[in-house]
Amino acid sequence: MVEEKQPVLELQNVSVGYDSPAGMVQAVNDINLKIYENTIVGLIGESGSGKSTLGNAIMRLLKNNAVLTSGTIKVMGKDIYGMNKNELRKFRWSQMSMVFQSAMNALNPVLTIEEQILDVFLSHDKSMSKTEAKKKAIELMDIVSIDPRYLKSYPHELSGGMRQRVVIAIAIALDPKLVIMDEPTTALDVVVQRSILDKIKEIQRVKKYAILFISHDFSLVSELASRVAIMYAGRFIEVTDSKSLVHSERHHPYTQGLLRAIPHLTEDDVTIEGIPGNPPNLVDLPSGCAYHPRCPFAFDLCKKERPGIRHVDGREIECHLYDTVQGGV
Numbered sequence: 001m002v003e004e005k006q007p008v009l010e011l012q013n014v015s016v017g018y019d020s021p022a023g024m025v026q027a028v029n030d031i032n033l034k035i036y037e038n039t040i041v042g043l044i045g046e047s048g049s050g051k052s053t054l055g056n057a058i059m060r061l062l063k064n065n066a067v068l069t070s071g072t073i074k075v076m077g078k079d080i081y082g083m084n085k086n087e088l089r090k091f092r093w094s095q096m097s098m099v100f101q102s103a104m105n106a107l108n109p110v111l112t113i114e115e116q117i118l119d120v121f122l123s124h125d126k127s128m129s130k131t132e133a134k135k136k137a138i139e140l141m142d143i144v145s146i147d148p149r150y151l152k153s154y155p156h157e158l159s160g161g162m163r164q165r166v167v168i169a170i171a172i173a174l175d176p177k178l179v180i181m182d183e184p185t186t187a188l189d190v191v192v193q194r195s196i197l198d199k200i201k202e203i204q205r206v207k208k209y210a211i212l213f214i215s216h217d218f219s220l221v222s223e224l225a226s227r228v229a230i231m232y233a234g235r236f237i238e239v240t241d242s243k244s245l246v247h248s249e250r251h252h253p254y255t256q257g258l259l260r261a262i263p264h265l266t267e268d269d270v271t272i273e274g275i276p277g278n279p280p281n282l283v284d285l286p287s288g289c290a291y292h293p294r295c296p297f298a299f300d301l302c303k304k305e306r307p308g309i310r311h312v313d314g315r316e317i318e319c320h321l322y323d324t325v326q327g328g329v
């Protein structure tokens with residue numbers, strides 16, 4: 001019997017809710033996912049679909065009013081919510097790390113880049129000398145293609161793109177197995193965005209990290225990731241290989257809507273088709289499939305029953321339209 005390789009990240013039936021005055025916000029709803037080493041999985045969805053909440057849940061960095069209502073999260077086989085505080089402190093950043101949304105603005109403005117990088121090394125490895133940490137900081141700057149002389153600079157002396165590279169450097173400083181990147185290039189111009197993406201690809205090739213790359217930009221994710229999870233109202237409504245996003249028709253109606261929303265340049269026009277309607281209220285989700293009020297193909301069953309996962313051409317799709325082999329859209 002062939003033994004299955006251990007995934008770097010394994011999510012089993014993960015649900016997360018926020019306690020709010022209006023009721024429980026079901027931000028993440030029954031998520032299953034495995035990511036193996038040397039793999040980038042993209043996570044895509046409209047604003048408010050639960051992407052950041054899932055990232056924060058994996059890191060066990062949920063806000064005070066949020067709770068993991070069900071499921072298990074394992075990184076390198078270790079149950080993140082079964083660890084005590086001390087185990088978690090050692091594990092976080094050394095085995096799993098995260099580049100947060102707008103992280104480049106979260107660098108400490110009164111500390112130099114070097115001080116901030118040294119802090120990561122020295123707080124995790126008490127036996128490391130300052131000289132050794134400084135050497136490692138230089139190596140790290142080299143990896144993210146920043147001249148080491150900037151180690152002596154303060155964050156405001158660096159461009160946005162450079163600050164974002166520093167944040168990525170800090171995230172990979174301890175060589176974790178899993179890196180979660182939450183919109184790491186948002187707020188950067190297209191040219192800088194491209195150079196950061198190329199850098200992420202290059203680092204991943206060398207270091208073989210498992211990366212969960214969160215974004216709302218379909219073209220960016222499908223270029224970077226080998227597999228893509230599409231999130232709607234807290235659920236993965238489709239998990240597919242990224243190549244099929246370009247070449248295939250048979251997707252979840254929501255995925256099709258997102259694909260149509262990508263601008264298409266024609267000779268004299270730019271066409272963008274939005275998805276009519278709004279994402280649902282997560283305190284009071286629609287019955288059945290949460291997408292049914294916006295779905296042009298919805299039929300009676302969609303209102304009544306939440307669809308389970310269907311396997312369609314190697315994709316996992318939660319949609320009643322795919323109940324038969326010939327089915328689907």
Ligand SMILES: Nc1ncnc2c1ncn2[C@@H]1O[C@H](COP(=O)(O)OP(=O)(O)OP(=O)(O)O)[C@@H](O)[C@H]1O
Pocket residue numbers: 018019020025027045046047048049050051052053054063065216282
């Ligand atoms: N502290 C909070 N209290 C209550 N609800 C929250 C809280 N933080 C987030 N939410 C809700 O949880 C849902 C998921 O939010 P989340 O930030 O995870 O979405 P997202 O997909 O990452 O969005 P974006 O792309 O805008 O970052 C949203 O409906 C949001 O309003």
